[in-house]
Amino acid sequence: MSSRIFSYATLSVVLLFLLGPFVIIVAAALSAGETLAFPPQGLSLKWVIKVFEVESFRASFALSMFLAIFGTLAALVLGVPVAYAASRYKLPFGETIRTIVSAPIIVPGIIVGLALLRYLVLPLDVSVGLALFIAHTALILPYAVRVVSASLDNLRSDIEEAAVLLGSSRIATFFRIVLPNIQNGILAAFILGFVTSFNQVPVSLFLSGPGVRTLPIDMIWYMEITYDPSVAALAALLAFLSISIVFLAERFLGFSRYV
Amino acid sequence: MSDANYLELSDLTLAYGKTVAVDRLNLTIRRGELIALLGPSGCGKTTTMRAITGLLRPAGGRITLDGRDITYLPANKRQLGLVFQSYALFPHLNVWENVAFGLKLKKLSSSEIEKKVKAGLSMVGLDQFHTRKPAELSGGQQQRVALARSLVMEPKVLLLDEPLSNLDARLRLEMRTELQRVQRESGVTMVFVTHDQDEALALADRIVVMKDGVIEQLGTPEEVYNTPSSRFVADFVGFENIFALEQGKLKTDDGLKPLSGTASPEAAGLAWRPNAVSLGAGQFKGEVRGVAFAGGTREYLIQSPLGAIKAEMDASAPIFQAGSEIAFDLPPERAAILQRM
Amino acid sequence: MFQNRMEALALALPAALFAAFVFLVPVFILLSEGFRAEGAWTLAPYVDFFDSELNRTVFWRTLKLGAIVTAVSAVIGYATAWSIVTLPPTARGRMIGLVVMPLMISPVARTYAWIVILGRTGFVNQTLVGLGIADSPIRFLFTETAVFIGLLQLFLPLMILSLISALENMPKDAVPAARVLGANWLQVFFKVILPLTKEGLVIGGTLVFTGSLTAYITPAILGGSKVLMLETLLYQRVTVANDFASASIIAMILMVMSFSANLLLKRLATARNKR
Numbered sequence: 088m089s090s091r092i093f094s095y096a097t098l099s100v101v102l103l104f105l106l107g108p109f110v111i112i113v114a115a116a117l118s119a120g121e122t123l124a125f126p127p128q129g130l131s132l133k134w135v136i137k138v139f140e141v142e143s144f145r146a147s148f149a150l151s152m153f154l155a156i157f158g159t160l161a162a163l164v165l166g167v168p169v170a171y172a173a174s175r176y177k178l179p180f181g182e183t184i185r186t187i188v189s190a191p192i193i194v195p196g197i198i199v200g201l202a203l204l205r206y207l208v209l210p211l212d213v214s215v216g217l218a219l220f221i222a223h224t225a226l227i228l229p230y231a232v233r234v235v236s237a238s239l240d241n242l243r244s245d246i247e248e249a250a251v252l253l254g255s256s257r258i259a260t261f262f263r264i265v266l267p268n269i270q271n272g273i274l275a276a277f278i279l280g281f282v283t284s285f286n287q288v289p290v291s292l293f294l295s296g297p298g299v300r301t302l303p304i305d306m307i308w309y310m311e312i313t314y315d316p317s318v319a320a321l322a323a324l325l326a327f328l329s330i331s332i333v334f335l336a337e338r339f340l341g342f343s344r345y346v
Numbered sequence: 347m348s349d350a351n352y353l354e355l356s357d358l359t360l361a362y363g364k365t366v367a368v369d370r371l372n373l374t375i376r377r378g379e380l381i382a383l384l385g386p387s388g389c390g391k392t393t394t395m396r397a398i399t400g401l402l403r404p405a406g407g408r409i410t411l412d413g414r415d416i417t418y419l420p421a422n423k424r425q426l427g428l429v430f431q432s433y434a435l436f437p438h439l440n441v442w443e444n445v446a447f448g449l450k451l452k453k454l455s456s457s458e459i460e461k462k463v464k465a466g467l468s469m470v471g472l473d474q475f476h477t478r479k480p481a482e483l484s485g486g487q488q489q490r491v492a493l494a495r496s497l498v499m500e501p502k503v504l505l506l507d508e509p510l511s512n513l514d515a516r517l518r519l520e521m522r523t524e525l526q527r528v529q530r531e532s533g534v535t536m537v538f539v540t541h542d543q544d545e546a547l548a549l550a551d552r553i554v555v556m557k558d559g560v561i562e563q564l565g566t567p568e569e570v571y572n573t574p575s576s577r578f579v580a581d582f583v584g585f586e587n588i589f590a591l592e593q594g595k596l597k598t599d600d601g602l603k604p605l606s607g608t609a610s611p612e613a614a615g616l617a618w619r620p621n622a623v624s625l626g627a628g629q630f631k632g633e634v635r636g637v638a639f640a641g642g643t644r645e646y647l648i649q650s651p652l653g654a655i656k657a658e659m660d661a662s663a664p665i666f667q668a669g670s671e672i673a674f675d676l677p678p679e680r681a682a683i684l685q686r687m
Numbered sequence: 688m689f690q691n692r693m694e695a696l697a698l699a700l701p702a703a704l705f706a707a708f709v710f711l712v713p714v715f716i717l718l719s720e721g722f723r724a725e726g727a728w729t730l731a732p733y734v735d736f737f738d739s740e741l742n743r744t745v746f747w748r749t750l751k752l753g754a755i756v757t758a759v760s761a762v763i764g765y766a767t768a769w770s771i772v773t774l775p776p777t778a779r780g781r782m783i784g785l786v787v788m789p790l791m792i793s794p795v796a797r798t799y800a801w802i803v804i805l806g807r808t809g810f811v812n813q814t815l816v817g818l819g820i821a822d823s824p825i826r827f828l829f830t831e832t833a834v835f836i837g838l839l840q841l842f843l844p845l846m847i848l849s850l851i852s853a854l855e856n857m858p859k860d861a862v863p864a865a866r867v868l869g870a871n872w873l874q875v876f877f878k879v880i881l882p883l884t885k886e887g888l889v890i891g892g893t894l895v896f897t898g899s900l901t902a903y904i905t906p907a908i909l910g911g912s913k914v915l916m917l918e919t920l921l922y923q924r925v926t927v928a929n930d931f932a933s934a935s936i937i938a939m940i941l942m943v944m945s946f947s948a949n950l951l952l953k954r955l956a957t958a959r960n961k962r
Contacts, residue, residue: 094770098782101767101847105789105840108800111810115803126810165705168698176695184703187711193949194714195901197918198938201925202713225710228702248401248688249434251422253448253499267438286793289903292922303795307904310799319803322796329791337784401688421688 109326116320134320144321146298147305150216151285154301158223159231159280163273165224166231171265173232174239175247189229196226196289204293215299222290227280234279238272239265271340278336282329351410352377352535353398353503358407360393360559367393368559370407375503380529380536382550384543384582390559391539395505398537399428412502427496427504427534431511433488435480441467441491442476448499466498469528486517490524497532506538510545522548543583547571555579576686577615585617586656587676590687596676599651603629615684618676620645620658625666628675637668648672718942721935736936742920746940749917752831753899756838760846760895761888765880768850783851786844794904798837801909805833829913837905842898846891853887854880893952897945917941 116134118127138144169188172178191199199222208218242265250260266273291301300308302325310318353375360368368390375381383391396402398409400421409417416424435444445466449459467473470490480488489509496504509525510518526549529536540546546553547567555562555570555578563575574580577588591613595602625646632650639661646666648655657674666672689695724731736742771782789797804810805827812824827833857880865879881888906916912923921937924930 090773093766094773097766097770101763101843102782102785105843106785108797108804108840109789109792111803112796112800122808165702169702172695172698175689176692178695178699179692180696184699187703187706190706191710193945194710195918195938195941195945197901197903197921198714198717198941199710201921201934201938202717203709205931206713206716207709221709225706228706232702243432243434244689245430245432245434246436248421249428249430249495250436250447251688252399252401252424252426252428253495254422254451255447256422259451264436282791286795288794289901289918292903293925303793303904306795306799307907310908318799322793322799326792326796329793330788333788333791403690 112319113323115316116323118316122314134316137317138321138324141317143305147300147302151302154219154223155281155284158220158284159227159277161224162227162231162280163276166228167235170232170235170239174236175244188232191225192229197292200290200293215294215296219291219294222294223284226287226290227284230279230283231276234276235269235272238269242268275336275340278332282332349377352412354410356408358397358409359405360397360402361405366559371561373554375535375537377535378533379551380549382546382553383537383539383556384546384553385556386541389556391556392507395507395539399426399505400424425502427499427501429492429496429506429509431507433492435488435491437480440477440479444491445495445498447495462498466494469497470494485512501534503535503537508540509538511542525549555582574682574684576684580617580682580684584619585682586620587623588615588617589652590615596652613683614687616681617684618681620656622677622680623655623657624675624677625657625659625672628673630674632672632674634666634668634670634672637665648674717935718939720931721939732932732936736933745915745917745920749900752835752838753896756835756842756899757892757896760839760843761892763843764846764850764891767847768854771851772854786847790844794841797841798905798908801833801837802828828909829911831914833909834906834914837909838899838902841902841905842895845894849887849891850884853884857883890952893948897948900944901941
């Protein structure tokens with residue numbers, strides 16, 4: 088009996104701690120007042136509307152979307168073959184390749200950003216946008232490989248052999264037989280990569296500049312200038328976006344199986 | 347080319363890395379025959395089958411099909427069919443699409459495909475299941491789909507990996523009859539791999555008994571069953587009392603005993619089935635160690651100077667008690683003569 | 688059919704080369720810079736770095752906060768994980784969903800909320816002053832406590848999830864068996880639960896510790912330049928003083944810490960699999 092009370096008490100406090108801030112941001116975002124405060128003085132949607140009007144937010148949102156979508160696509164294009172090679176074959180230098188491809192998760196993002204700035208952007212005069220794209224792709228690659236590998240390991244390889252014997256070429260077999268059966272895994276990898284890239288800060292820190300900022304960086308910059316609730320509104324909107332995507336993914340894909 | 351050597355394996359050597367699984371195998375299969383590769387796991391039968399289909403690259407030797415050297419031909423160009431032990435149906439396609447898969451690759455017209463798929467499903471008795479997915483089918487039904495999928499391609503040779511092992515006793519009998527009928531009606535050359543001697547004996551025109559990558563014996567079911575050529579084969583088909591010969595005589599604790607009758611001096615050993623041992627009188631003596639009632643028969647375990655003897659008598663015959671002395675005979679005319687031990 | 692190892696290599700090479708050249712090489716060069724002074728290989732830059740009191744303070748502060756966050760999250764984590772695991776299945780799923788949810792939200796958003804809560808005119812201060820407990824607003828922001836709270840909120844879900852996984856893999860009868868033998872809850876925890884969920888604790892601990900060391904936003908927003916951590920120090924040295932040497936050194940320290948933690952994790956994970 089007392090353990091029940093203990094459980095409920097613990098859970099209430101912890102969930103309050105973890106989710107409370109989120110609730111507060113939403114409340115602050117709906118404030119009718121002029122400054123950031125909680126509890127809000129009156130309710131209004133004006134700050135939420137303002138978010139869409141701030142020019143730099145629109146630009147950085149577009150950039151973040153672009154990086155998230157195409158960076159993840161690039162990571163999948165690179166990562167699916169590696170996952171396939173590691174799953175179906177005895178890959179030469181298998182361990183080494185696996186380590187190299189997983190490395191981006193281990194190295195702190197800020198170091199990657201700095202290194203790319205110093206040795207790719209400056210000396211080779213690579214555009215900051217391209218460097219960001221490369222950095223995000225590299226960052227998502229380990230996630231893509233891991234999730235797709237899990238899917239492939241669960242798929243029997245004898246159906247590929249069956250297809251070949253019925254006359255299909257190896258490549259055609261991959262597209263006709265393997266892909267359709269791992270498409271949920273690929274979708275899960277895409278969602279995971281998208282959310283990771285979108286929320287990414289350290290990597291983008293050094294690779295940003297006026298006009299070229301990812302959304303989180305832009306939010307930080309904006310916060311240093313003004314103290315109004317539009318940042319709260321933006322944060323709340325983004326939070327809703329992330330949560331909805333993951334919620335839908337879980338509902339229709341059973342997302343948690345792949346992660 | 348010739349029908350007598352439709353599928354020919356010459357000095358075929360197969361290896362996994364450094365381990366040799368099959369060593370210089372030579373085998374000729376006739377067009378239209380039903381041949382079984384029989385042996386325990388690890389004997390190389392599945393490996394041989396995979397090499398024939400092209401899923402395994404040979405380390406040496408040659409494979410010829412209908413006059414054409416296919417040793418290194420890619421697996422998708424060999425026009426062979428394989429029914430996997432796990433059936434390997436495509437989970438994302440329904441029954442119709444599974445069966446039509448290979449036909450679509452051949453770029454046949456859709457009316458052609460429709461005709462062939464209908465005929466194929468009808469041949470295996472699955473007309474009603476077009477739209478079901480593999481997950482919605484029973485094991486037996488899945489196997490029929492796998493069979494139809496290969497048959498509609500009109501393969502030169504149809505290979506089957508342990509076709510009856512996964513089925514329960516009743517289904518096994520059904521499927522066995524089914525396979526025989528299909529083979530009769532389509533005339534396709536069939537090679538199947540099994541570890542079960544009953545399947546091989548019942549289905550095959552010829553049996554290839556394999557052990558450790560080599561052929562122990564090649565013959566008709568009657569030949570393999572009645573006249574095994576080696577200790578391994580004899581043991582495999584149910585001979586219990588297998589003895590090596592020394593100078594044409596049986597070795598016993600009391601010295602070498604000759605056998606009356608026509609045991610040829612080159613024979614390496616002799617074997618008797620339990621029901622070939624005659625109990626009650628004879629030149630050998632022993633002690634009954636165990637008696638077991640087995641429904642229609644009674645099984646005896648006898649300890650003798652020859653070694654352990656397993657004998658079988660009709661259940662209605664008088665019982666020999668455990669612990670009693672017994673005389674028995676090993677009639678030479680009922681012995682299988684083994685060329686190798 | 689999958690015997691052709693050249694095929695496999697061809698499939699894997701693009702990703703491996705991409706990761707190696709675009710990522711490993713620049714990072715490697717960056718790190719090697721910390722070992723060079725006046726064109727020679729030397730450890731002098733490291734010595735100089737640790738000579739500075741500020742640098743030493745930041746280093747120890749980062750380690751300290753990392754350790755405290757890990758320890759506190761372990762305690763809270765066990766309590767929470769236990770509470771969740773003892774719930775019926777549907778409630779359990781929902782609770783886990785609620786715990787995971789914060790992980791999907793941007794760290795900027797999650798940290799930002801604390802400004803609203805802990806600021807001079809923030810929620811906490813308003814309550815304290817309003818209720819008369821404090822005479823004037825207390826400064827919560829830009830203190831180690833604020834950073835601690837921010838980091839804890841950021842990484843606690845990771846610890847909870849690891850422990851849930853470990854607790855679910857624990858034999859269900861172990862705790863009842865101990866209770867029947869007379870153990871009180873404290874003993875049950877230290878003698879039964881802790882040993883059996885060791886690996887989950889290590890995994891969670893590594894994730895939390897590494898995360899805390901390499902967090903940027905939270906120390907930046909909640910600590911500012913008053914409470915510098917290694918990452919915020921790095922950013923400051925580069926943007927304010929163009930001091931790439933320090934940047935390289937800090938990067939190396941972060942890498943070594945992060946790498947060691949990961950190595951430990953792998954070792955313990957494979958040790959678990961061998962059973």
